[in-house]
Amino acid sequence: MANRPPSTPAGGDLLHVTLGFQLLLLLAWELSARSGSFPDYLVAPSVILAEVGHRFAHGEVFSHLGQSLLRVYAGFAAGSALGVVLGLLSGVLRPVRDLLDTLQAFVHAIPKISLFPAVAVWLGFTDASRILIIALSCFFPAYLNAMSGALGINPKYLWLSRNNEIGRLRTFTQVIVPASLPRTLVGLRISLMVAFILMVATEVVGHSDGLGSMVMLSYQHGEYTSMYAYIAVIAAAGFLSNLVLQRMALRLCRGQAAELGGRA
Numbered sequence: 001m002a003n004r005p006p007s008t009p010a011g012g013d014l015l016h017v018t019l020g021f022q023l024l025l026l027l028a029w030e031l032s033a034r035s036g037s038f039p040d041y042l043v044a045p046s047v048i049l050a051e052v053g054h055r056f057a058h059g060e061v062f063s064h065l066g067q068s069l070l071r072v073y074a075g076f077a078a079g080s081a082l083g084v085v086l087g088l089l090s091g092v093l094r095p096v097r098d099l100l101d102t103l104q105a106f107v108h109a110i111p112k113i114s115l116f117p118a119v120a121v122w123l124g125f126t127d128a129s130r131i132l133i134i135a136l137s138c139f140f141p142a143y144l145n146a147m148s149g150a151l152g153i154n155p156k157y158l159w160l161s162r163n164n165e166i167g168r169l170r171t172f173t174q175v176i177v178p179a180s181l182p183r184t185l186v187g188l189r190i191s192l193m194v195a196f197i198l199m200v201a202t203e204v205v206g207h208s209d210g211l212g213s214m215v216m217l218s219y220q221h222g223e224y225t226s227m228y229a230y231i232a233v234i235a236a237a238g239f240l241s242n243l244v245l246q247r248m249a250l251r252l253c254r255g256q257a258a259e260l261g262g263r264a
Contacts, residue, residue, distance in 0.1 A: 041224040051229040061211075061233055068199055068210040069237065071127060075134025076195040080188050082135075083142030087184070090143070091150020092176055104143060112137040113201045130202040137198045138191035145187025149180030185249040192245055196238045211237075 026045050033044035055061045090097040116133050123129040153176060203212030211234050218227035 043225050043228050047225055048228045048232055051225045052232055055226075055229055055233075061230075064209055064211050064214055064230075065233060065237065067127075067208075068203065068212065068234075071130050071134060071202070071210070072192075072195045072199045072241075075131045075198070076138050076192055078131070079135030079138030079195075080142040080191040083139040083144075083187070083191070084146045084184055087143040087146025087148075087187070088150050088172075088176065088180060091147045091153075091180065092172065097147070100143075104140060107136075108140045112198060113205065116202055116205055125205075125208065127208075130199070130208070133202055134195050134198045137194050141190035141194060142184075142187045145190070146180060146184045149183030149187075150176055152183065153179045182249075182253050185245075185253065189242060189245055189249070192242060193238065196234065196241075200234065 030044050030046060032038055033042045033047075052061075086096070086100060090100055112133050115136070116129065119129045119132055120126075123132070199210070200212035200215070202208075203210040204216045211230050215227055215230045215234075218224070218230060
């Protein structure tokens with residue numbers, strides 16, 4: 001009999017293995033924290049979860065969460081929208097690409113949080129300066145992925161549009177944008193996670209309200225349970241935001257789900 005290739009685990013089995021591994025890690029963390037053999041700053045997951053519930057029950061999280069999400073979504077929307085538009089234009093117009101390529105390569109290499117003090121000189125340690133830094137950070141993943149998507153379009157599509165005498169504007173909106181959408185949406189998912197990272201960084205540096213600032217204040221006062229609770233809230237907000245964006249991407253790109261990390 002011919003040797004059969006080893007079968008790969010089914011999707012459901014793989015999910016069970018993944019969940020089992022995560023539960024095992026949480027159990028090891030819980031037992032280690034409760035053993036008394038580790039420092040106080042190793043807080044058990046159950047204690048962190050109870051603290052999160054306490055903070056939400058008393059309404060202490062909502063104002064900080066609202067401020068942080070406002071900065072994240074405003075910066076993400078502004079930076080990624082500009083990045084997508086310029087990225088698509090750079091992919092189809094060589095002069096635009098030549099104009100922006102050197103500039104983006106130079107600025108992209110700069111850690112954006114290092115620009116925060118310079119921006120604060122002009123705008124102060126305000127929401128405007130934080131949103132601007134987040135937007136600048138979100139611009140580059142959106143720009144590069146949109147440009148990559150536009151450059152990677154099958155030339156046959158463009159040839160067919162020219163053969164059918166479709167104008168440049170219709171070609172851009174009906175051929176280039178849909179064909180580059182999967183890569184563009186990957187860039188948006190990256191930009192969204194970058195927005196959360198810069199949200200925390202700008203709130204810590206500027207000592208404002210918001211979840212990032214509460215993490216730092218909890219650390220400074222030695223309140224490690226609160227510190228981990230706020231970190232858990234940030235993680236949950238990022239996870240849910242990414243999940244919503246992924247679901248939207250899968251609806252827009254049915255049949256092209258592999259590149260987006262999901263199922264059609």
